[in-house]
Amino acid sequence: MHVSRICSDLVAIRSENPPGRTDGIIEYIRMFLEGLGMRSDVSEDTGGMCNLVSRKPGDRLMFCGHVDVVPALDEGWTHAPFSGTIEDGVVWGRGATDMKGGCAAILAACKAIADTGAEVPAALVFVCDEETGGEHGIQHLLARKEISPCDCLIAEPAPARHPCIGQKGLCRMDIQFQGTPAHGSLYPAVGVSAIMEAVALLDYMKELHEREYPVSDELKEIIARSSAVLGDEFRIAGVSDILKKLTFNPGTINGGEKSNVVAQHCSLELEMRIPWGCSIPDIIAGITAQALNGRISSLETYEPSVTEPGNPLVAITCNEVEKVFGGPVFPIFQWAASDARHLRRAGFSVIEYGPGEISTLHAVNERVTIESLEKASAVYQGVMRAYAGK
Template sequence: MDVARLTSSLVRIRSENPPGSTADLIEFVKEFLDSLGVKSRVVSHPGGRDDLITTEPGPRLLLCGHVDVVPAIPDDWTHDPHSGEVAEGYVWGRGATDMKGGCAALLIAYRDLVESGIAPKAQFAFVCDEETGGPYGIRSLLAKNLLLPRDCLIAEPTPVMSPAVGQKGLYRVDLSFRGRPGHSSLYPMVGKSAIMAAVDLIGYLREVHAHPFPVSEDLQPLVAQSARVFHDVFGIEGGDNILTRVMFNPGRIEGGEKANIVAEQCRMELDIRVPWGCSLDDLRKGIAEHAQDVTIREMDVAEPTLTPTDALVVRTVCREVERVYGMPAVPFLQWAASDAKYLRAEGFDVVEYGPGEIPTLHAVDERVSVEQLEKVVDVYRGVIRAYSG
């Protein structure tokens, strides 16, 4: 089986999160590893939320990937999102980029080395719920001490020449505002609107976003490199603002009872990305001070994280990217978050590098190039071989 066919097979096995069941896909991966004589363990959680770790002795490198994907509605897709169709030089479907293509490339690279007579000194961890914060996945495996600190490669999609060595912090909260109802014809003289309290908080966050946070001198080159990557991938000008400012998204708001009643309740799910130099504690305090009569439930909290560019795993991945593509690799800082933040917090040196068409991530017509899959397999072979010598 080649990497495109394996990616296609993984895409066809449904693993949307929600609802979150990965049991069928993890069983498929286990059978693949069994065929190579690799010992593994399935760690099960309610709702079919299964993880898999390999248990071969003496691993020097952790190879990590998540097998859950965000949901997809088939409307407007060129190819059915659950078909895994291989056409026009791509594997199509939900998860092809994020990140079943990367998982397939890890498995094929490992298989190739086994079949060439090399005993890879690497451990796999395939997890069930990166898309929903990892409580049953990477966080659970770390809490149970099933993964011990070592160098780590996560097969998350990245730009072709740019391994990701750090990512912004995350502050994701659920806010429940309480107001005081009254007749709408008398508002704002009478009553207190929970909806307007949410609006006021958004106004405060706009003010916070307007001011960049200065980064340390050693981070400045990475910020500049990353800005160029953002321009090349997304066509975004001023990409340094993405890394030096608080970015926020009120992803879901619902509230009120009726148009002629001052809103008694409002709920907002808020996602905030925290730059280097921004105090998470100060941000928390500011939100609490500007959100009146609110209950704040923290869903996911993480400081910005970074693996030094001179770390062995960074140098190894960059060297192999340069070997395969014949051009210098350019490490960058990531705008989003992943399981890397939890691993770094526990002492792992982590690099993310993987195949994918980044603009289609979580989007309609998600796909991954067959050519890129094959080249990333070559990169992974080199990385695993370097840790297995």
Template sequence: MDVARLTSSLVRIRSENPPGSTADLIAFIAEFLDSLGVKNRIVSCPGGRDNLVTTEADPRLLLCGHVDVVPAIPDDWTHDPYGGEVVDGYVWGRGTTDMKGGCAALLVAYQDLIESGVEPKVQFAFVCDEETGGEHGIRSLLAQDLLTPRDCLIAEPTPEMSPAVGQKGLYRVDIAFRGRPGHSSLYPLVGKSAVMAAVDLIGYLREVHAHRFPAGKDLQPLVEQSARVFSEVFGIEGGDEILTRVMFNPGKIEGGEKANIVAEQCRMELDVRVPWGCSLEGLRRGIAEHAPDATIRETDVAEPTLTPPDARIVRTISHEVERVYGRPAVPFLQWAASDAKYLRDEGFAVVEYGPGEIPTLHAVDERVSVAQLERAVDVYRGVIRDYAS
């Protein structure tokens, strides 16, 4: 099966998260692997959250991808987000870039090598819930010891010349502020506003963001390379600041009861990205100290992670990218987070590299070019062949 057609087939099997069921899609991948004679196991979690791992002996490389996608409202799309149409040199639809195209490219590269007589020494892991933190996906597989540390390639979308070798840390919390109600005409002399407590915390985070955490001399070249990648791909200047400052987003705030009542309650969902050199524990304490009457529930916590640029997996993927594109690869550091952080924490040497139109990720008219998919297959074939030798 060619990679564009396989990507289209994966897009047409719906796997939005929420609600989170991946059972049909994982069954399709299991059937594909069965046809190649590859032993595999489906690992099920509640709500149809299915994962798949292959069980061939003595794998040297883990190939990983997530099959869940964020939801799409079709109203503004040029093509049906779940139609998987191949038009104008692109496969269109939700998940084409993030990251069903990457999953398809891994599978086709593997199929090509099997059919050419190569015996790949790899393990696959396709997981169900990267978009919501990995509780039932990669974290569950790690907890069950179904994956053991080795070099790992995740087919997450990246710029075509730039494998991702590290990620900022993550501190994601749900904060419930409590106030003391009173008549609004007497505030702030009477009452204590939960809404204003949230505002005060945001003020503190602005102060934290203003502080720069300089990268060490070992990281500085990667920071500079990454800033150039941000500029070229996204048109974002000041990319070095993205990697050296605490970035924060109070993504959801709701609270208060009525305009003439001092707010008794307020809830904030807060996402904070932590740079290298910033103490995560110190940041955690600072947030708690500036929300003394709040209940803080941590939903995802991770230190910054890095795979050394001289690691075998980084050198191998960089060599294959250069072979396919005819230009040197430029490894970079990510501003976002993925399952890579959990794997690195368990001792895996992880690099991310995959096809995709990055600006359409999670956006309307998400798509991936057929040419990118085909080049990704070529890169992956080279990586898998290297680990088979």
């Protein structure tokens, strides 16, 4: 079966998260692997949120992919988002880039290896909820010790010649602000507005965004090269600062009781992406000091993570990418977060490399070219064979 057909099939099996039900698509993968003579174990954490692990004793290499996708409305799409239409050299649909295309390339690579009569020299892991943080997916498997540290390639979309070896840190918090209610006509002379307390904190976040943080010369060079690649991919002015500065997003804000009452309550969901050289404890301490009438009610943090450029996994993957694509190949850092943060924290060496049109990720008309699917599968085959020969 051609990789484009596998990708189309995966896109057509709905697995939006939320709600996160993945039993249908995991069963497709289980049956596909069974057809190659590969045994796998399926586990369900809750409500149809299923994961699949296929491994053998002594596996030193693991391929990982998530099968959940962000939701999509029909409006604005050239082809229905869950059609998996193959047309004009492209597979269309939600998840084609993030990251059912990568999952399809893994499966196609396994088939190509199995068709030669050889055993697939890698563990395979497909998880259910990367899009919502991995609690029921990769974190569940790690907690149950169903996977153990090794070299891991995650098939997340990446620029064609630039595997990703690191990503910014992550800090998410919910902050509850308390105000002093009063008649709205007397504010600001009387009362304390919880909403304005939240606004003041967001002004402080703008100050944090303008700061730059010291890093080693080696990291500075990788960040500069990565920023150049990022600018080429998105063609957005100012995008080169994303990797070296703290970026923040006030995802939701909800407050107030009535238009003529000074707001007594306000809640803010705040997400920050943390650059290298930035201290998360210092950031939290600064926010706490700034938000005197606020209380952090939930907190999730991850430090920036890196797989060393000299790691054998990095060298092997870059070598195989160069064989397939030619031209200059070098690893970069990533601006977003993925399951790599959980795996690196657990002791895995991780690289991210997969097919996709990155500009369409989570967007209307998400798609992946058939050429990029074929080339990613070829890279994966090369990586597998390199590990088999080590």
